[in-house]
Amino acid sequence: EAQVTQNPRYLITVTGKKLTVTCSQNMNHEYMSWYRQDPGLGLRQIYYSMNVEVTDKGDVPEGYKVSRKEKRNFPLILESPSPNQTSLYFCASSLSLVSRTGELFFGEGSRLTVL
């Protein structure tokens, strides 16, 4: 089954404790992206990757890191989490956004709470 898989789905952590949210897709998609969703703000892009070893900042990259060493994986790293990073995070992928018809496929989300 074609899917985007995120882990963990739920996490409670404390300020400053490094964590990684993994994202994996099985559709051989070139494009992958991370978003955070906060009430009243919709989805905001954190980082995106157009292909292996190619990443770029989105609208709200501060406090986050990413890497794209393999095509299928795009982990989101919080080196020193802070309470303002408490949010619902989504990973998404697309075959290619060069095509006009390119659409995003989303994971089910990871709810992160930083105390």
Add this chain to the structure above:
Amino acid sequence: AQSVTQLDSHVSVSEGTPVLLRCNYSSSYSPSLFWYVQHPNKGLQLLLKYTSAATLVKGINGFEAEFKKSETSFHLTKPSAHMSDAAEYFCVVRPYSGAGSYQLTFGKGTKLSVIP
């Protein structure tokens, strides 16, 4: 630069009555437009998309949307609401310059409630 405005943060309808969720956009280039739906505790799922072909686009679950360039709108409609339609809906714009574009802009969402 592009932007998306979903005109209602919350819409409430009775089961069996029509649904209208409004979306206005601005874009420097000819845009692709999408509607996504998010059910509670789930990821976003594509409902439908406009990519410069027919201006009236049909999607899943009986939803459709009409691209109106003169009004810069892409409103989502359904003739008869079902309880399972209760969810949050997001309008998304992606300007297309011909060279491709990776910049998608999401609206802030419209929460649809369906009253039995």
